[in-house]
Every structure is written in structure tokens, then in C-alpha cells.
Amino acid sequence: MPSREEISYFGAGPAPLPTPVIEQSAEALVNFENTGLGLSEISHRSPTANKVLADAKSALSTLYDIPLEGDDAYEILFMQGGGTGEFSASVQACVGWWVERRRRRAVAELGEGKDAEVVERVRKEIKEELKLDYLVTGSWSLKASQEAARLIGSNYVNVAVDARKSNNGKFGVIPAESEWNLSDSKKSAMSYWCDNETVDGVEFPKFPDCLKGRTEDDGVVVADMSSNFVSRKINVRDYGMIFGGAQKNLGIAGITVIIVRKSLLALTPAPTFLQQLSDVLPSAIPPVVFDFATIAKNNSLYNTLPIFNLYVATLVLQSLVSTFAEKxxxxxxxxxxxxxxxxxxxxxxxxxxxxxxxxxxxxxxxxxxxxxxxxxxxxxxxxxxxxxxxxxxxxxxxxxxxxxxxxxxxxxxxxxxxxxxxxxxxxxxxxxxxxxxxxxx
Ligand SMILES: Cc1ncc(COP(=O)(O)O)c(C=O)c1O
Missing domain, CATH: 3.90.1150.10 (Aspartate Aminotransferase, domain 1)
Incomplete structure (x- = not known):
């Protein structure tokens, strides 16, 4: 039987983890810190579980310099559903935030108590303006754009760039930003890309210049970092939301991480308002386990969080913090x-x-x-x-x-x-x- 040291594994995910992390996790699964119980056997609401969660957030915010307080604060959420769950959830979240901005504007212009007119105004704006922009540079951003079309209708999805068109029908290039056909940022609910395309070996070399400096009134900048999470420096403040499945750089399958600007969560619309728009916006209300505002309000513990899986990620993050210190x-x-x-x-x-x-x-x-x-x-x-x-x-x-x-x-x-x-x-x-x-x- 070969030892772990003898095997070099280059699989695309699930992927290898540092041996000390796997060893410590294996022990924790059986008997966590000499408590006589394994970490998967205790309540996700116990002080022990809460400490694992707090440690994960602290290590991640250190690594990426994530502001957790103040005007530009971000929330770090841990959820289930994989990268796939999050690219679905991001559609509903961004559409909801866009709708709420438009509702507030309509109320400000039409005055309080004009509920029917407000709904009518927002319905009209949805039909005429709402767009979700996708930069399709590989198989995962393609899937995400297809999921958006499935959830809310292809009429709202703008494929701002399809890299295959510039490369004989195959992925493998990222056309220059001047060739991207992004919607007007005020009409756009999101600008989405996959930072590293796992299947096609394509990675954005840097944050797109044309998406810098987006404000609260602009479409939300969303990036899937499932396969290059914590592998390079980023400026978190450039993004509205970052997400990633754990099973490549972070840990084992079963949890995803979401870094989302706190002020966006405050824009989550009332489901009763969205229900009145279901003729133009089907499936805009996410299942509650994918509702970021609910998950944030409950410190990622709205429902059962797999604490063992989170523990593995916590150890990975802590080992990066201690290995790379001030870098x-x-x-x-x-x-x-x-x-x-x-x-x-x-x-x-x-x-x-x-x-x-x-x-x-x-x-x-x-x-x-x-x-x-x-x-x-x-x-x-x-x-x-x-x-x-x-x-x-x-x-x-x-x-x-x-x-x-x-x-x-x-x-x-x-x-x-x-x-x-x-x-x-x-x-x-x-x-x-x-x-x-x-x-x-
Ligand atoms: C970049 C990227 N996004 C999303 C996914 C989907 O992740 P999951 O299988 O956790 O849903 C993957 C899976 O490999 C991926 O590589």
C-alpha cells in the first residue's frame, strides 16, 4: 500500500489536502480534542461548533483582508449546495437586490401607499431593462449562464462574451474587454464570471478593468472562485459576491463559502413583493437555505451546517495563515x-x-x-x-x-x-x- 507521500495526485476536485490537516481531521472525526465524541456527532449550535465557525471566518478574513466591520463590511457565509447551488442562488439574489432597488426608487418617486402603481412600475422596468451579464469563458460560466436562463428566462440573460466565438468554437481564450458587450451597468443586475475555468484551464489574469469602481447602483460583480480560491491576492472590495465550493483548495465537498457585501443583504426584497411579479419573473424567490440574508442573520446556522467539513476547511485556512504569515x-x-x-x-x-x-x-x-x-x-x-x-x-x-x-x-x-x-x-x-x-x- 503506498503512503500519501508516495502519491502525487493531480485530480481536478475533489483534490488532495495537506497531510497534517487530514490526520488532525481524522482524529477529530473519532474523538474531538479528547471529548470522547467526534465532531460530526455534536450539535452545530454547540459552543464547540461555534468556535470552529469563528476560527474559519477569522482565518479567511486574515488571508484575504476581508473587512468585517464598517461601511464596506462583508459577510462570510458557509452553506451547502456546492458551486452549482451558489451559481443558482446568485441569480435569485442579484435579481432580488435589483428589484428592491427599483421598488425603493418607485416608492420615493410615487409616494407611500401607491402599492399597485409601484408593482406596475417595477414590472415595466423588469420587462424593459433587467439584464444579467455573463462572461462565458469556459464550461462553468457556460453552465451558470444556462442556469440563469432556466431560472428566470433567457430574455434576461446577456452573454456579454462567448469566448468560443473567438477561438473556432472552443474555449481557450479571453477576448479583450473592448469586445465584451456588457449591459448598461445601471440596468444590469449582475456581471458574472468564473475566475478559473476548471475544465478548460483558463484563468482571468486579473480583475477586469471595466468592472472596477462599481457602486451600489450598478450590477453586482459576482465571481465563481471554486477552483482558485485562496490561491492569489484579490481586492475583496472590488466584488459584490465571491463564492466557491470547498473541494479543491479549501477542504472537502459538502460546504461552500460565500463572501458577500453586507449592504447588499439589506436589499433583499419581501417575498410577497416578488410574488406579485411572478408573471414576468418566475423563480425569483430562492429556497430559504439559499437566501443569503437569512443565512447571514443566523450566522450560517439557519439549518444544520456540516461542522466536520467546516473544520477541515478551518484547518486548511489556519495552516495557510501560519505558513505564510504576513504575506x-x-x-x-x-x-x-x-x-x-x-x-x-x-x-x-x-x-x-x-x-x-x-x-x-x-x-x-x-x-x-x-x-x-x-x-x-x-x-x-x-x-x-x-x-x-x-x-x-x-x-x-x-x-x-x-x-x-x-x-x-x-x-x-x-x-x-x-x-x-x-x-x-x-x-x-x-x-x-x-x-x-x-x-x-
Ligand atoms: C469553477 C467551478 N464552479 C462550479 C463547480 C461546481 O461545483 P459543485 O460540484 O460543488 O456543485 C465546479 C466543480 O468542479 C467548478 O470547478
Missing amino acids: KVGGQEELANRKASLIYEALDQYSDTYHVVPDKSIRSRMNICFRIKPKADSNAEPGKWDEAREKEFLASAEKKNLMGLKGHRSVGGMRASNYNAVSLTSAEKLVAHLVEFAATS
């Missing part, structure tokens, strides 16, 4: 960049053998997607990948305990996921395999 998440960013550079350098050096799928300018540091070319002396059609050679690559990698390198079933090829817990040693072993395979196969 905070910037320390992890340096390490992630170093590992990714080593792997990309090897792929580029042996470009007769390997082809990196996405464009160089937007290569993901987290999910490194590549194909293997046919040998120069083969009769293969130009532009085709050598799937037999790819199988050989994977099989020979597995013999060296380099696991989880197969690409997503929808795109094929190889994908080396370079998440936070993938060690520098594992990255170096992969580089050695890339070099050897190119030289000998």
Missing part, C-alpha cells in the same frame, strides 16, 4: 505561480511533443490542460492529437504514482491540477515525467 494569501500565490511555471516551462520546452490548450495569456495556474502531438514522422492529420500517445503518457505516469492527470471527459487530453496542497516535489516529479516522456516516447 498572507500572497505567499500561497508565489508558491502556486512557481509550481505552475515549472510545469508550463517543461511543456513549452518540449513543444514538439506537447500542446498547451489555452492561449498563453490566460493559462490557468490551477488546471494545466495539454495535449500530446503525433510524432513528427507519423501520417496523422495535421491538428489532430495522438490519443494513443496520450494513453501511454497517462499509463507511464501512473506507474510513477503520478495520478489523476486525465483531462475532463468533455474535452479529453491531460489536465494537471496544481491546487494548493499539491507540493513542489509533486510538481517537480511531474516535470521530470514530462521531460522523460518527450525524450523517450
Whole structure:
């Protein structure tokens, strides 16, 4: 039986976690801090559970410098439902916040007590103005935009950019911002993107310039960071909402984290108001477990939070805080960049053998997607990948305990996921395999 140290696992998620975290968690599952009970066996409302929650928030706010008090305060929420649950919930939340802003404006202009006129005014504005903007740069933002259309109707969804149109029908580029067709920010309820596209290996190199400086009156800036969470510095204040599933950089499947501007939660509309608009806005009311204002009001404990799963994430966050000290998440960013550079350098050096799928300018540091070319002396059609050679690559990698390198079933090829817990040693072993395979196969 191999030890954890002998295996290098590059799967895209669920993904490896630091061994000390797994060991401490395993102990906590059986007997948490010598209490004679495991952490999954106690109430999510107990002082112990509350401490785990407080520790998670404290470590995350330290790493990302999240303001928790004051005018620009943010809430950190832990919920269930995965990344998929959150991209659905973000639609309903942002539409609700937009509707409430419009309701307040209508009340201010029409006066109190004009309920029917207010509903009529907002209904008209929804039909004429409401838009949700999606930057579709890979499989996850595509799914999120499709979910928005399913929930509230495709007439409200504006795909501001579909990267496939600039790349022969495939993901792998991010068109220049000047080519994005964003709605008027006052009409937009949200501007959504997936910061790192796990399937396609595409990562936004930085926060989009055209979305900087958005105010309370503008569409909410929402980013899915499921697969690059706590892997680089961000300015939280640029975003209305950030979310991510835990099972890549943060912990194990079963919880998601949401960082949301507090002032937005105060804009959550009354369900009775939304019900009057159901003819133009079907499904605008979220299930209560996805209602961010309710979850925030109850300190993430509205219903049963899986505290063990949260504990694993807490240990991961605390270990980042203690490892990188004053560099905070910037320390992890340096390490992630170093590992990714080593792997990309090897792929580029042996470009007769390997082809990196996405464009160089937007290569993901987290999910490194590549194909293997046919040998120069083969009769293969130009532009085709050598799937037999790819199988050989994977099989020979597995013999060296380099696991989880197969690409997503929808795109094929190889994908080396370079998440936070993938060690520098594992990255170096992969580089050695890339070099050897190119030289000998
Ligand atoms: C970027 C991204 N968003 C969303 C999801 C969906 O997450 P979940 O399976 O937790 O719903 C994934 C899953 O891999 C992902 O990589």
C-alpha cells in the first residue's frame, strides 16, 4: 500500500489536502480534542461548533483582508449546495437586490401607499431593462449562464462574451474587454464570471478593468472562485459576491463559502413583493437555505451546517495563515505561480511533443490542460492529437504514482491540477515525467 507521500495526485476536485490537516481531521472525526465524541456527532449550535465557525471566518478574513466591520463590511457565509447551488442562488439574489432597488426608487418617486402603481412600475422596468451579464469563458460560466436562463428566462440573460466565438468554437481564450458587450451597468443586475475555468484551464489574469469602481447602483460583480480560491491576492472590495465550493483548495465537498457585501443583504426584497411579479419573473424567490440574508442573520446556522467539513476547511485556512504569515494569501500565490511555471516551462520546452490548450495569456495556474502531438514522422492529420500517445503518457505516469492527470471527459487530453496542497516535489516529479516522456516516447 503506498503512503500519501508516495502519491502525487493531480485530480481536478475533489483534490488532495495537506497531510497534517487530514490526520488532525481524522482524529477529530473519532474523538474531538479528547471529548470522547467526534465532531460530526455534536450539535452545530454547540459552543464547540461555534468556535470552529469563528476560527474559519477569522482565518479567511486574515488571508484575504476581508473587512468585517464598517461601511464596506462583508459577510462570510458557509452553506451547502456546492458551486452549482451558489451559481443558482446568485441569480435569485442579484435579481432580488435589483428589484428592491427599483421598488425603493418607485416608492420615493410615487409616494407611500401607491402599492399597485409601484408593482406596475417595477414590472415595466423588469420587462424593459433587467439584464444579467455573463462572461462565458469556459464550461462553468457556460453552465451558470444556462442556469440563469432556466431560472428566470433567457430574455434576461446577456452573454456579454462567448469566448468560443473567438477561438473556432472552443474555449481557450479571453477576448479583450473592448469586445465584451456588457449591459448598461445601471440596468444590469449582475456581471458574472468564473475566475478559473476548471475544465478548460483558463484563468482571468486579473480583475477586469471595466468592472472596477462599481457602486451600489450598478450590477453586482459576482465571481465563481471554486477552483482558485485562496490561491492569489484579490481586492475583496472590488466584488459584490465571491463564492466557491470547498473541494479543491479549501477542504472537502459538502460546504461552500460565500463572501458577500453586507449592504447588499439589506436589499433583499419581501417575498410577497416578488410574488406579485411572478408573471414576468418566475423563480425569483430562492429556497430559504439559499437566501443569503437569512443565512447571514443566523450566522450560517439557519439549518444544520456540516461542522466536520467546516473544520477541515478551518484547518486548511489556519495552516495557510501560519505558513505564510504576513504575506498572507500572497505567499500561497508565489508558491502556486512557481509550481505552475515549472510545469508550463517543461511543456513549452518540449513543444514538439506537447500542446498547451489555452492561449498563453490566460493559462490557468490551477488546471494545466495539454495535449500530446503525433510524432513528427507519423501520417496523422495535421491538428489532430495522438490519443494513443496520450494513453501511454497517462499509463507511464501512473506507474510513477503520478495520478489523476486525465483531462475532463468533455474535452479529453491531460489536465494537471496544481491546487494548493499539491507540493513542489509533486510538481517537480511531474516535470521530470514530462521531460522523460518527450525524450523517450
Ligand atoms: C469553477 C467551478 N464552479 C462550479 C463547480 C461546481 O461545483 P459543485 O460540484 O460543488 O456543485 C465546479 C466543480 O468542479 C467548478 O470547478
